[in-house]
Amino acid sequence: NLSTSGCGLVSTGEPGTLLRSTIPIPEPYQVPLPIPPVLQPSHTDATTDYYEITQQPAVAEIIPGYRTPLWTYQGTFPGPTLVSRSGRRTVVKHVNKLPHPVVVHLHGGHTPQDSDGYPGDMILPDGGHTDHLAHMGMMPALPGIPVVGSREYVYPFEQRAATLWYHDHRMGFTGQSVWYGLAGFHLVHDDEEDRLPLPCGDRDIPLLITDRAFDADGAMPYPSVHPDLHSPGVTPPYMNGVLGDVILVNGAPSPITRVQRLRYRLRLLNASNARRYRFELDPQPPGGGGIVQIGSDGGLLDRPRAHDSLQLASAERADVVIDFARYAPGTRVRLRNTLGTGRTTEVLAFDVSSHASVDDTMVPEQLSTMRLLDPATATVTRDFLFQNRGEEDGWMINGQPYDPARPLATPRLGEVERWRFITDVHHPVHLHLDHFQVLARDGEEPGPYDHGWKDTLGLEPAQAAEILVRFTDYPGRYMLHCHNLEHEDMAMMADYLVT
Numbered sequence: 001n002l003s004t005s006g007c008g009l010v011s012t013g014e015p016g017t018l019l020r021s022t023i024p025i026p027e028p029y030q031v032p033l034p035i036p037p038v039l040q041p042s043h044t045d046a047t048t049d050y051y052e053i054t055q056q057p058a059v060a061e062i063i064p065g066y067r068t069p070l071w072t073y074q075g076t077f078p079g080p081t082l083v084s085r086s087g088r089r090t091v092v093k094h095v096n097k098l099p100h101p102v103v104v105h106l107h108g109g110h111t112p113q114d115s116d117g118y119p120g121d122m123i124l125p126d127g128g129h130t131d132h133l134a135h136m137g138m139m140p141a142l143p144g145i146p147v148v149g150s151r152e153y154v155y156p157f158e159q160r161a162a163t164l165w166y167h168d169h170r171m172g173f174t175g176q177s178v179w180y181g182l183a184g185f186h187l188v189h190d191d192e193e194d195r196l197p198l199p200c201g202d203r204d205i206p207l208l209i210t211d212r213a214f215d216a217d218g219a220m221p222y223p224s225v226h227p228d229l230h231s232p233g234v235t236p237p238y239m240n241g242v243l244g245d246v247i248l249v250n251g252a253p254s255p256i257t258r259v260q261r262l263r264y265r266l267r268l269l270n271a272s273n274a275r276r277y278r279f280e281l282d283p284q285p286p287g288g289g290g291i292v293q294i295g296s297d298g299g300l301l302d303r304p305r306a307h308d309s310l311q312l313a314s315a316e317r318a319d320v321v322i323d324f325a326r327y328a329p330g331t332r333v334r335l336r337n338t339l340g341t342g343r344t345t346e347v348l349a350f351d352v353s354s355h356a357s358v359d360d361t362m363v364p365e366q367l368s369t370m371r372l373l374d375p376a377t378a379t380v381t382r383d384f385l386f387q388n389r390g391e392e393d394g395w396m397i398n399g400q401p402y403d404p405a406r407p408l409a410t411p412r413l414g415e416v417e418r419w420r421f422i423t424d425v426h427h428p429v430h431l432h433l434d435h436f437q438v439l440a441r442d443g444e445e446p447g448p449y450d451h452g453w454k455d456t457l458g459l460e461p462a463q464a465a466e467i468l469v470r471f472t473d474y475p476g477r478y479m480l481h482c483h484n485l486e487h488e489d490m491a492m493m494a495d496y497l498v499t
């Protein structure tokens with residue numbers, strides 16, 4: 001319950017409530033690492049690639065011998081990977097064959113308002129029965145334009161190469177929808193990145209990392225976070241965040257893959273509802289610094305940063321290069337999560353082959369040019385307090401639960417602003433529309449993982465972080481929210497209006 005949310009949370013480092021699996025989970029590193037399928041366009045023309053995705057129930061064998069019901073994009077979890085080109089328009093038509101409303105948000109996309117996936121812009125089920133009406137009474141009256149059956153999302157991709165992802169964003173039910181499977185990668189490539197000699201093709205591997213728990217029949221039941229659905233007056237404990245006891249990478253439990261003694265690019269995405277990770281290679285390569293970060297939420301860094309460990313909060317991404325030539329042939333290298341306990345420390349293993357190989361890739365000293373935003377050009381400083389105001393009130397920003405009628409900021413298009421995020425417990429803070437640069441944490445230098453362009457920032461308890469953001473893309477109504485999905489669903493969101 002909420003009385004454990006304050007100091008209790010801080011001391012355990014667990015941002016939520018752990019669900020435990022009741023079926024035998026295979027030992028780590030038995031199941032092969034799956035790679036999500038790449039979706040082909042249904043057609044293309046001079047300026048645009050067109051895709052179609054059907055959202056539908058599906059069943060998958062995640063734990064060998066058990067059938068797990070899922071909500072999916074196009075039948076798979078993760079959903080298919082979309083690959084777009086910077087400067088080329090992408091149109092994705094989503095057809096909703098699930099029995100409840102859905103909303104699709106492209107996380108990290110610089111997207112015009114109509115296609116951003118505002119929680120009220122729902123796609124109602126394509127005909128037939130819907131179970132959503134029973135839940136609607138507790139929701140605030142939402143602006144937005146619901147449509148029936150399908151919706152076309154238009155992405156201009158006037159943005160640089162980056163590892164983006166798409167996921168459900170339905171008002172009040174994002175945690176549940178993502179938990180059941182509605183998440184996938186959307187990669188953007190550009191010429192600047194293509195000119196670099198980085199590993200590519202099947203040595204460029206997207207890794208969608210989540211935690212889940214399995215019950216006796218193989219299902220992954222999601223506990224409702226909504227007090228209304230429980231006995232009156234009893235606040236369920238899950239609103240601190242839902243954690244599972246099994247780590248899934250691309251939908252497989254602590255999988256394994258074979259690698260050559262070559263450099264690989266790994267696109268790490270923390271798609272977990274609430275869990276934070278600190279990744280470490282075990283063993284570390286001789287001399288350390290085995291995790292070479294080349295990119296962040298918003299694409300390439302200015303130069304590579306070598307880490308012994310790398311931390312990601314929910315929704316954060318890091319593109320890293322690992323050079324398996326630094327290991328002796330036949331080594332098993334584990335990617336471990338040192339913030340986990342027991343099984344949740346085991347993420348992924350690489351078996352390094354014994355064949356000699358010649359590597360024609362490298363990580364250049366300079367990756368990209370990064371123009372730093374100048375704090376002196378910030379026209380406004382705004383404070384956002386991410387705090388729990390007690391059992392009755394729940395998660396709030398500036399003392400206010402989500403209220404679409406009261407946007408918390410109205411930045412002007414083209415201007416730079418300085419925003420300060422202040423926390424009580426861990427909160428990963430996310431902005432739609434534009435990427436930002438981290439200026440400071442608690443008045444000190446940004447942290448080791450804060451370089452480059454970010455769209456989500458994992459904040460520590462009782463921390464104040466400052467960012468600079470320029471609203472360059474589109475006017476309209478966008479969102480700022482906590483990406484702990486249970487905090488988000490329990491109203492830790494706000495609109496901002498770019499005018």
Ligand code: C2O
Nearest residue numbers: 105107315430479
């Ligand atoms: Cu990934 Cu508004 O969210």
Ligand code: CU
Nearest residue numbers: 427482484487
């Ligand atoms: Cu939060």
